[in-house]
Amino acid sequence: MSYERAPEMCFAHFQAVPCGLCKIEADQADGGVGEEGTIAYKRRKDDRKALERLEAEEIASREIELICMDDSEEDNPEWLWEGRIPMGEITLIVGRGSVGKSTILAWLAARITTGTLNQFNSYGAPREEPRAVLYVINEDSPEYTVKPRMVAAGANTKMVYEIRLKGKGSINMMKDGPAIFAAAKRVNAAAIMLDPLSSNVGTEKKNDQDAMRHAFETIRGMADEARIAVIGLGHTKKGTARD
Secondary structure (H helix, E strand, O other), rough: OOOOOOOEEEEOOOOOOOOOOHHHHHHHHEEEEOHHHHHHHHHHHHHHHHHHHHHHHHHHHOOOOOOOHOOOOOOOEEEEEEEEEEOOEEEEEEOOOOOOOOHHHHHHHHHHHHHHHHHOOOOOOOOOOEEEEEEOOOOOOOHHHHHHHHHOOOHHHEEEEEEOOOOOOOOOHHHHHHHEEEEEEEEEEEEEEOOHHHHHOOOOOOHHHHHHHHHHHHHHHHHHHOOEEEEEEEOOOOOOOOO
């Protein structure tokens, strides 16, 4: 009489030994598949420890200092339009659609390029030096809308420059800002206008406060270094008819 010996069983999974499910569970515990998974897991663990050490060293190296306000020098802002538009800063003109925001930009461009802006701030203000304006157009036609608007406002169109990106794509102030501010200084521009600003701020996460804050801080830093005003339009309630 002959018989076959019953195979050894894995009583955890009721399968013949070697049990495939036991191997899978062991691999998962290692963080990968077999020996290679164990090595990868250890490498990730070592990298994490190295990163923690670097963070601890960076924290230990940080020092704070207290500056007495009495020792700080006072400084008055430099104005493009006194009391309204400072140089080296970002100024926003915000409102609903079709209320005249782009018309205000054309009016400002006319006053800047003719040296008459501050005459509208205080009676009898002297005529200042005409300065150029750089303009980023996103939604309107330069030929059919923007230039006629500038002409109607009385701008010296020889001192108004549209900013375009060669090839395809739109202006990104985070990437193109240094070149734009350098070009603005070459033509003695007083202001860079963006209509609207949100199209060129340089971040896709426009609802992310941290991303937008970082973008504005970067643009503002470039504007301050160049001593040029950045004027941007902002839309409110553009996607709804509610007021």
